[in-house]
Amino acid sequence: MKEIVIISGKGGTGKTSVTASFAVLGGKDVIVADCDVDAADMHILMNPDYEFSEEFFSGELALIQQEDCIQCGECKNVCRFDAIDIVNEKYIVNPLNCEGCGYCSKICPTHTILNIDLNVGNWYISNIKTGSKMVHAKLATGADNSGKLVAQVKNKAKELAEKLNKKYIIVDGSPGVGCPVVSSLSGASYVVLVTEPTVSGLHDLKRVYELVKKFNLKAGCIINKFDLNKNVSDKIEQFLSAENIDKLAKLPYDKIFTEAMTEGVTVVEYIDSRSKTTIKNTWEKIIEIIN
Amino acid sequence: MKIAFTTKGKDWDSMMDPRFGRTEFFLVYDDETNKINYVDNSDSTQEAHGAGPKTAQKLFDLQADILITGNGPGGNAATVLKQAGLKIFTGAGEMTVKQAYEAYKQGELNIFS
Numbered sequence: 001m002k003e004i005v006i007i008s009g010k011g012g013t014g015k016t017s018v019t020a021s022f023a024v025l026g027g028k029d030v031i032v033a034d035c036d037v038d039a040a041d042m043h044i045l046m047n048p049d050y051e052f053s054e055e056f057f058s059g060e061l062a063l064i065q066q067e068d069c070i071q072c073g074e075c076k077n078v079c080r081f082d083a084i085d086i087v088n089e090k091y092i093v094n095p096l097n098c099e100g101c102g103y104c105s106k107i108c109p110t111h112t113i114l115n116i117d118l119n120v121g122n123w124y125i126s127n128i129k130t131g132s133k134m135v136h137a138k139l140a141t142g143a144d145n146s147g148k149l150v151a152q153v154k155n156k157a158k159e160l161a162e163k164l165n166k167k168y169i170i171v172d173g174s175p176g177v178g179c180p181v182v183s184s185l186s187g188a189s190y191v192v193l194v195t196e197p198t199v200s201g202l203h204d205l206k207r208v209y210e211l212v213k214k215f216n217l218k219a220g221c222i223i224n225k226f227d228l229n230k231n232v233s234d235k236i237e238q239f240l241s242a243e244n245i246d247k248l249a250k251l252p253y254d255k256i257f258t259e260a261m262t263e264g265v266t267v268v269e270y271i272d273s274r275s276k277t278t279i280k281n282t283w284e285k286i287i288e289i290i291n
Numbered sequence: 292m293k294i295a296f297t298t299k300g301k302d303w304d305s306m307m308d309p310r311f312g313r314t315e316f317f318l319v320y321d322d323e324t325n326k327i328n329y330v331d332n333s334d335s336t337q338e339a340h341g342a343g344p345k346t347a348q349k350l351f352d353l354q355a356d357i358l359i360t361g362n363g364p365g366g367n368a369a370t371v372l373k374q375a376g377l378k379i380f381t382g383a384g385e386m387t388v389k390q391a392y393e394a395y396k397q398g399e400l401n402i403f404s
Contacts, residue, residue, distance in 0.1 A: 031303075056375045058339040059339040061339075146339040146340055147312070147313065147338075147339070147340060147342055148313075148336070148338060148339045148340075148342070149339075151310070151313045151336065156339065179341070179342075179365075180341070182312070182365035182366075183312075185362065185385060186309055186311070186313070186361070186362050187309040187361060187362065188309060188362075211365070211366070214363060214365075214366075214369075214382075214403075215362035215363055216362065216363065216381055216382060216401055216403075217362065226402065247404040
């Protein structure tokens with residue numbers, strides 16, 4: 001079983017459009033894992049049925065037990081996140097500001113502040129339109145993604161893939177270069193970098209590739225909308241050559257992506273187009289490389 | 292010399308865990324006493340963030356000399372381990388612990404720097 005992780009560093013490069021297309025092309029052979037939980041949108045294209053749902057806890061939150069509070073104000077004094085408000089002469093934790101560091105509960109003279117596990121949303125296993133399954137999550141308002149949640153989604157996807165004898169896991173990776181990305185990349189068989197020819201596209205590609213390189217992972221790159229800025233596209237290609245990154249595809253700017261999206265389908269399910277052919281060929285190329 | 296492996300189980304035949312920070316277990320093999328024991332790492336896997344540095348601290352406390360793992364630690368954990376003078380070998384994510392140890396002895400693993 002091989003795990004293909006798709007990341008971009010920068011947002012808006014077309015990562016999820018490409019990932020969803022691969023999921024459709026792979027069909028029943030593929031378990032999909034959506035680790036881009038901050039702005040999850042794979043579900044829009046995959047028609048999940050949310051068959052299994054469970055609450056997910058990550059991080060902690062301070063809770064002041066009002067009956068034992070002597071209103072000394074020590075908690076408010078030490079909080080560096082300005083998370084304790086005085087409302088009607090009571091000390092109240094503002095859950096959006098609290099980082100769960102535990103300082104207040106440690107110094108509270110009457111030990112009245114608890115650190116409770118924070119429910120950040122739900123995670124799901126769904127049947128999807130490809131005839132396979134997808135593991136995904138939905139965050140509560142103000143909650144953020146974490147390495148822990150990504151690890152959960154990926155581990156469950158792996159379990160499912162083993163149980164159902166699937167050939168591939170396709171992971172829609174997290175944005176940026178931090179903890180969730182580290183967690184997205186761990187255990188990957190192959191990394192697909194989706195980038196675009198903008199200054200920040202190249203900059204973020206280089207940053208996230210540092211991580212890929214450190215993890216000693218094989219990677220290939222898709223330059224999306226390459227024709228919008230030939231100059232930066234050339235620079236990206238030079239970078240790929242220098243780093244020995246597989247050049248998987250160059251996709252021209254194509255309104256068909258938006259048209260397909262408006263219809264709620266991926267490019268590969270939409271009317272025939274050059275982009276559809278290129279993405280199909282790219283998927284076949286990736287399968288060839290990893291096997 | 293103490294060799295630590297990131298693993299999914301508690302013995303030589305267990306699969307390696309390619310993860311560092313959120314590995315399920317460590318298996319620690321002391322090649323002088325020929326003793327092997329395991330360390331549960333589930334408390335680190337429960338961290339929302341910063342699992343890597345926490346796991347690195349644990350490895351430091353175990354006084355391991357060598358770490359054998361899959362992909363290698365992320366940036367923050369790598370900094371901690373570097374300070375601790377630990378030697379890190381990667382590329383053993385898909386092996387059993389036994390195979391990983393053999394591969395290490397044969398010099399087939401990558402040095403993480």
